[in-house]
Amino acid sequence: MVDLMLLILGAALSVLGIMNIKGNINTVHAYNRRKVKTEHIPKYGKVVGAGTLIAGLSLVASFFILSYWDESVLPFVLIPSLTIGLGLILYGQFKYNKGIF
Numbered sequence: 001m002v003d004l005m006l007l008i009l010g011a012a013l014s015v016l017g018i019m020n021i022k023g024n025i026n027t028v029h030a031y032n033r034r035k036v037k038t039e040h041i042p043k044y045g046k047v048v049g050a051g052t053l054i055a056g057l058s059l060v061a062s063f064f065i066l067s068y069w070d071e072s073v074l075p076f077v078l079i080p081s082l083t084i085g086l087g088l089i090l091y092g093q094f095k096y097n098k099g100i101f
Helices: 002-021 038-068 071-096
Strands: none
Touching: 002 038, 038 071
16 A cells, blocks of 8 residues: 555656656745746756656655565665755755745
């Protein structure tokens, strides 16, 4: 059950990340994008979308690790990839939105 939830959440985050990379930042909360200048929207979308995509793919990878491989490997895949994804999202927030909110 948990395995399937990881797959569904990971797929949803991956789709949102791809949408953001393509320039559609409407999936990001309004208060998280209100200070982003119009000319920075494509760059902001690519950075935040890449972070979201990495986080989503890490959850999809976790599904496959739990389903077909040794469970002890999971922290070595999930923690670094989620950290990198969150780091990219925060980088985009601070660089283009001038803060988290």
